[in-house]
Structure formats: structure tokens, C-alpha cells
Amino acid sequence: MSDDAPDAAATAAPVTMVPSHVRLTYTVTAGRHLSSYLRALADRRIVGGRCPVCTKVYLPARGACPTCGVPADQPVEVADRGTVTTFCVIRIPFEAAPFPPPYVAVAILLDGADMPIFHLVRGIAPEEARMGMRVQARWVADDQLGPTLASIRWFELSGEPDAAYETYANHL
Amino acid sequence: MRDVAIIAFAQLPAVRRDTEREEVELVQPVVTAALAQAGLDRRDVGFTISGSCDYLLGRPFSFVAALDAVAPWPPIAESHVEMDGAWALYEAWARLQCGDVDTALIYAYGKSSLGELPDVLVQQLDPYYLAPLGADAISLAALQARALLDSGRADERRLAAVAARSRRAAAANPCAQRRSRREVDELLAEPYLVAPLRKHDCPPISDGACAVVLAAGDVARRLVPRPAWIRGIDHRIEPHQLGHRDLTRSPSTAEAAARAGAGPDAAPFDLVELHAPFSHQELILRDALGLPTDDGTADGIDDGDGGDGPAINPSGGALAANPMMVAGLTRLGEAAARLMAGDGRRALAHATSGPCLQQNLVCVLETDGGAP
Amino acid sequence: MDVLSAPYVLEYTYQRSTGPVIGRFLTALRDGRLEGVRTTTGRVLMPPLEYDPATGEATGEPVPLPPDGVVTTWAWVATPRPGHPLDRPFAWALIRIDGADTAMLHAVDAGAADAMRTGMRVTARWRAERTGSILDLACFVPVAGEAP
Numbered sequence: 142m143s144d145d146a147p148d149a150a151a152t153a154a155p156v157t158m159v160p161s162h163v164r165l166t167y168t169v170t171a172g173r174h175l176s177s178y179l180r181a182l183a184d185r186r187i188v189g190g191r192c193p194v195c196t197k198v199y200l201p202a203r204g205a206c207p208t209c210g211v212p213a214d215q216p217v218e219v220a221d222r223g224t225v226t227t228f229c230v231i232r233i234p235f236e237a238a239p240f241p242p243p244y245v246a247v248a249i250l251l252d253g254a255d256m257p258i259f260h261l262v263r264g265i266a267p268e269e270a271r272m273g274m275r276v277q278a279r280w281v282a283d284d285q286l287g288p289t290l291a292s293i294r295w296f297e298l299s300g301e302p303d304a305a306y307e308t309y310a311n312h313l
Numbered sequence: 314m315r316d317v318a319i320i321a322f323a324q325l326p327a328v329r330r331d332t333e334r335e336e337v338e339l340v341q342p343v344v345t346a347a348l349a350q351a352g353l354d355r356r357d358v359g360f361t362i363s364g365s366c367d368y369l370l371g372r373p374f375s376f377v378a379a380l381d382a383v384a385p386w387p388p389i390a391e392s393h394v395e396m397d398g399a400w401a402l403y404e405a406w407a408r409l410q411c412g413d414v415d416t417a418l419i420y421a422y423g424k425s426s427l428g429e430l431p432d433v434l435v436q437q438l439d440p441y442y443l444a445p446l447g448a449d450a451i452s453l454a455a456l457q458a459r460a461l462l463d464s465g466r467a468d469e470r471r472l473a474a475v476a477a478r479s480r481r482a483a484a485a486n487p488c489a490q491r492r493s494r495r496e497v498d499e500l501l502a503e504p505y506l507v508a509p510l511r512k513h514d515c516p517p518i519s520d521g522a523c524a525v526v527l528a529a530g531d532v533a534r535r536l537v538p539r540p541a542w543i544r545g546i547d548h549r550i551e552p553h554q555l556g557h558r559d560l561t562r563s564p565s566t567a568e569a570a571a572r573a574g575a576g577p578d579a580a581p582f583d584l585v586e587l588h589a590p591f592s593h594q595e596l597i598l599r600d601a602l603g604l605p606t607d608d609g610t611a612d613g614i615d616d617g618d619g620g621d622g623p624a625i626n627p628s629g630g631a632l633a634a635n636p637m638m639v640a641g642l643t644r645l646g647e648a649a650a651r652l653m654a655g656d657g658r659r660a661l662a663h664a665t666s667g668p669c670l671q672q673n674l675v676c677v678l679e680t681d682g683g684a685p
Numbered sequence: 686m687d688v689l690s691a692p693y694v695l696e697y698t699y700q701r702s703t704g705p706v707i708g709r710f711l712t713a714l715r716d717g718r719l720e721g722v723r724t725t726t727g728r729v730l731m732p733p734l735e736y737d738p739a740t741g742e743a744t745g746e747p748v749p750l751p752p753d754g755v756v757t758t759w760a761w762v763a764t765p766r767p768g769h770p771l772d773r774p775f776a777w778a779l780i781r782i783d784g785a786d787t788a789m790l791h792a793v794d795a796g797a798a799d800a801m802r803t804g805m806r807v808t809a810r811w812r813a814e815r816t817g818s819i820l821d822l823a824c825f826v827p828v829a830g831e832a833p
């Protein structure tokens with residue numbers, strides 16, 4: 142059909158786009174190592190895995206230590222308090238945001254672990270956030286515990302003095 | 314060309330549903346076992362490459378999640394193909410031709426159980442003419458099977474004979490999934506799945522993983538007593554639209570075979586591993602490779618104990634276990650493992666990809682000298 | 686160890702551009718017409734492609750085609766899947782439209798497998814509401830009077 146064709150078909154523009162929708166359903170599995178970590182959270186415990194070669198403690202336990210290639214699966218319970226190794230301040234609202242902004246997202250090196258986990262800190266003004274802050278987990282109520290990191294509602298300042306940079310410099 | 318050999322092969326037993334392992338947990342055991350066979354440490358590997366498919370796991374960039382298994386810290390030389398691992402092996406072989414590295418690790422993994430495999434495989438089809446129809450892989454293969462039956466070059470009994478032989482062979486393969494023995498008449502009494510294919514003509518849905526180690530020249534000779542040398546390897550592809558091809562022939566297989574040194578005048582093979590997910594596809598492949606499709610034995614399908622031809626799919630092949638993205642590399646690994654164990658000295662291995670044998674890879678493997 | 690699992694949905698709501706050749710074909714489907722494309726060697730590709738797989742050359746002008754053709758191979762689906770074009774037993778078929786040199790995939794609503802055979806003639810059944818999609822062809826149906 143030419144652009145100036147006066148017939149009825151010309152009232153509809155030529156097709157140039159088509160919907161190409163993909164919708165696939167899965168049942169995903171967490172695997173043995175991640176499951177052990179998630180199960181412990183439902184129990185108010187934080188359990189990682191130690192690499193038998195380099196002795197690093199990973200959170201969660203892993204199917205392979207990325208340095209050694211062997212499972213990092215020797216169970217190690219770590220503390221529910223630790224040191225903020227880095228942070229950022231979220232100031233933009235978005236659909237899945239857990240709180241109205243601004244709020245502080247952090248990487249926390251829990252005492253006894255070699256890998257930081259990611260979580261939120263509440264109870265401080267964003268401009269007070271800093272590396273080295275000592276924080277403590279605030280767990281959800283018992284009846285809300287489940288195999289998910291959401292079993293920890295957030296972290297808050299523990300009241301301890303800030304950690305010296307050297308204590309977490311190798312875990313950034 | 315540099316001499317390059319397969320020097321190790323490891324696989325997980327294929328299962329219908331592996332509920333225990335995620336990516337890295339599938340890969341870590343086979344990588345560890347293959348490197349141990351080769352006598353190599355992870356740090357000694359010159360080049361690492363994998364084959365997998367994100368859609369199978371429902372996880373974009375899923376291959377990144379598996380990388381810990383090969384210890385990528387400190388950084389390693391790594392690549393990935395969103396294809397069967399056989400094509401990863403091809404890239405590794407080409408990489409070793411550069412001459413600056415001597416060893417390569419190839420692994421492949423696939424978990425078809427997580428999603429709806431027919432829906433996942435629709436994603437490999439052209440998005441304008443085929444994918445909107447929801448044309449699943451079994452339906453497309455059934456069109457090809459009908460075309461072959463119509464050509465008069467096969468009948469349903471021959472298809473069932475291929476399936477029966479696969480099951481007989483798989484009984485001796487602890488990594489195969491479909492291992493129960495069934496006779497041809499018994500299979501033919503089964504209802505159609507998508508006519509003219511019955512369930513036994515189609516591959517099982519499998520979860521699995523495998524790993525192969527390649528080494529060049531003297532390094533291969535130093536590491537293992539009987540390297541399985543890659544004497545030739547090539548892959549060819551055909552048009553995607555089924556209506557543009559003669560579905561009863563596999564010219565891409567014939568072309569790849571000719572370029573890999575397995576053409577019509579090639580020396581005979583002791584064993585052949587064909588990646589034929591559907592029974593009729595084995596017959597099309599045998600035709601393309603000049604392997605006898607009827608050797609005069611009772612069932613017309615040679616299984617290495619009756620006819621003159623080579624043993625076809627002594628592992629049971631893809632009809633016995635078909636982890637997607639793994640089953641092609643497994644054919645190369647199975648063939649090499651048999652040569653390394655002294656079961657013959659010359660083998661042909663094949664892998665396929667895409668609907669109805671769209672793409673095909675042929676590899677000729679040999680061990681040194683005469684009989685072990 | 687009791688391993689955790691969870692349902693998960695992967696969804697991509699893409700729109701794809703068709704390009705001029707496929708766009709023209711889909712526009713014709715929306716108008717209730719079939720249209721192939723001629724290659725530089727004179728063959729007619731149906732469905733049309735931008736480039737001739739045999740030569741790699743760009744294809745040329747559109748070729749109007751009738752809604753009728755011949756089944757070159759077929760497969761019988763006794764239990765349709767949710768994504769299939771028909772929700773009752775049907776045949777997949779490669780159909781060579783009259784005047785085309787290649788065959789296209791679609792469904793044939795034949796009622797029963799014994800109504801199907803290679804070489805049978807079929808004709809298009811159009812969807813009433815058409816949007817510019819291969820599904821504007823609801824399916825093909827056996828031409829009346831065609832006995833297996």
C-alpha cells in the first residue's frame with residue numbers, strides 16, 4: 142500500500158512493531174548452601190560456611206570458594222552485630238523501597254565473617270552514616286521469622302565505638 | 314594445526330529433577346573430578362569456557378553464578394557460549410591453536426526441571442513466525458519424523474529399534490537416566506505423544522552437568538597415558554525456518570564431517586557418539602555420516618554386537634539422558650573416555666543444536682598407535 | 686538438608702520492530718491476505734524473509750499469494766499445550782502455499798488425525814479481529830471434498 146492510497150486499508154498504519162511477550166514460570170531452588178543459611182535465619186541465627194583451604198568464612202556458605210574452588214561449607218555461626226564497611230544513602234523513592242527515603246543501605250562485616258552482607262541501617266540521620274560504624278541486628282518478632290534475610294528487620298547502632306579502618310580494610 | 318587432545322571427562326548422573334543443587338553446586342563436582350583425572354590444579358588451567366542457557370535456569374547471566382566453581386580469583390581467562398558445551402569445546406580447541414596456552418577446561422550444565430522445558434525451547438525460535446505459535450520442540454521434531462517416514466527411508470519400527478538399542482546400552486551407563494530395557498514390540502504398543510513420535514522416540518527431561526579437559530601436544534602426553542587426539546573438528550549451520558530445509562537430510566552434518574576428516578572416504582570408526590535427541594534424528598545423522606542405517610542385524614540397528622559397523626552410542630546417547638546444553642559435550646566426552654580407556658582407537662562424536670538438527674558439530678578422535 | 690525452593694516468574698514485555706519485509710507481510714495478514722517475497726533467483730519465499738538463505742541477497746518485491754496450499758509434512762497433537770494456537774486436538778503442518786517455493790508452519794484444524802495426510806490441500810481460516818500477527822491466521826482447514 143502506498144502512503145497516499147485512499148482506500149480503507151490506508152486508515153491503518155503499516156505494521157512496524159509486534160508484541161513479543163515472554164512469560165516463563167519456574168520453581169527455583171536455593172541449593173544446599175544457600176538453604177542452610179536461610180534456614181538458620183528462621184532460627185534467629187546467622188550461619189556461614191568456612192572454606193577448608195583458605196579458612197575464609199562466607200555468608201552465605203557457597204558451593205565453591207571463588208579462590209580455592211572447593212565448597213565453603215564448614216558451618217560457622219557468626220554474630221548478629223558487625224562493622225559497616227561501606228554505605229550509600231537512598232534518596233529516590235521507588236516501588237519496592239522498604240521505607241520512605243532517605244534511608245541508609247550498608248555493607249556489614251558481621252563479627253566472625255570474612256564477607257559482608259547487605260542490609261539497611263535505621264535510627265541515624267543519613268548525614269551521620271559513616272564507614273566503621275558498629276551496628277546490631279534488629280530481628281522481627283518470633284512469629285514473623287522465616288528462611289529469609291527479611292528476618293532481620295534492619296540494623297541499628299550498637300553503641301560501641303567505631304571500628305578502626307585497619308580492622309575491615311581487607312574486606313571492602 | 315597444533316595437536317590437541319581430550320584428556321579428561323567427568324559428568325554427573327543425569328536425573329529428572331535435581332532439587333539439591335543450584336548452578337555452582339552442579340558444576341563444582343564435575344570440574345573437580347575432571348581436573349583430578351587430568352592431574353591439573355585449577356591454577357594450571359590456561360583457558361576456561363562454559364556452555365549453558367539462561368532461560369533454562371530462569372536467571373539472566375546464570376553462567377556468572379557458576380563461575381566460583383572454577384576459582385576465578387585471582388582473575389582467570391574465561392569465556393562462555395549460550396549453547397551446548399560442545400561449541401564451548403570448539404572455542405577452546407581454537408584457543409589452544411594460538412599456541413600460548415596448553416590446557417583448557419570446558420564445562421556445561423543444564424537444569425531443565427526448573428521451568429517448563431517446552432516453553433523455554435520456544436524462546437530459541439524466530440519471534441515473528443514460529444514463537445507466537447508456541448511450537449514446542451517435540452512438535453517440530455514430529456514434523457521432521459513424519460517427513461522421514463514419508464520419504465520411505467524409515468518406518469516406526471526402525472525408530473523404536475533405535476530407542477530399544479539406546480536403552481540396552483544405557484543399562485551399562487550409570488550416568489544415564491532412562492535405563493530400563495524395553496523391546497521394540499513393547500515400545501510400538503505405546504500411544505503417540507505427538508504423532509508420529511512416541512515417548513520413547515523423544516528424550517527424557519534431564520538435569521546434569523559435565524566437564525572436559527583439553528591439552529596440547531607434549532603437555533597432553535605428559536599428563537595422561539592415552540590422550541584422545543582431536544584429529545578434526547568442524548560445525549555447520551542451516552537456515553532456521555523449517556520450510557526452507559529438507560528435514561529428512563542433514564547437509565550441515567555431512568559438511569562438518571567432511572571438513573573434520575569424517576567424509577565418505579574416511580577410515581572406519583570403532584565407535585560413534587551421536588547427539589540425536591529424537592530417534593529418527595539418529596537415522597538422518599547416520600545417513601549424513603555415511604554410517605550404515607541397516608546393517609543386516611535382526612533389528613536393522615547395529616549396537617556393536619552384531620553388525621559390521623561401529624558401535625553407535627555405546628553410552629545410550631541423548632535418548633537415555635538429555636541435559637540441555639550438556640548432552641552434546643557429553644557425546645565428545647563419552648567417546649574420548651572410551652578411547653582413553655582402550656575401548657577402540659578411533660571415534661566419531663557429534664553434537665547438535667537448534668530445532669530439527671539445525672546446527673551440527675562433528676569431531677574425529679584418535680588415540681596414538683595401534684591397539685592398546 | 687531440606688533444600689528451599691520457590692516459585693518464580695520471568696517476564697519480558699518486549700515490543701519488537703518488524704523491519705520492512707516482515708512488517709509488510711504482517712500488514713497483509715491484518716488485511717486478510719497472504720504475501721510472499723521473490724528472491725533474486727526467482728524463488729518465492731513464504732513466509733517472506735529479508736534475505737534469501739540460499740544466497741544471502743536481499744529479497745525483492747512482494748508476491749501476492751492465495752490462501753491455499755499443500756501439506757508437506759504434519760504432526761498430530763492430541764493434547765494441546767496452553768501456548769498452542771488451538772485448544773482442541775490439531776495438526777501442526779508445514780504448508781506450501783500455492784505459488785511459493787518454501788513451506789510455512791501453522792496449525793491445521795482437521796478434527797482427527799485420520800483426516801490428515803501429506804499432500805492434502807488446506808486453506809486459511811482468518812481470525813475476525815486481526816492485529817498484524819502470524820496468529821491473524823487462526824489456522825488452516827482441509828479443503829472441502831478432500832478425502833484422506
Ligand SMILES: [Zn+2]
Binds near residue numbers: 195197207208
Ligand atoms: Zn578458599
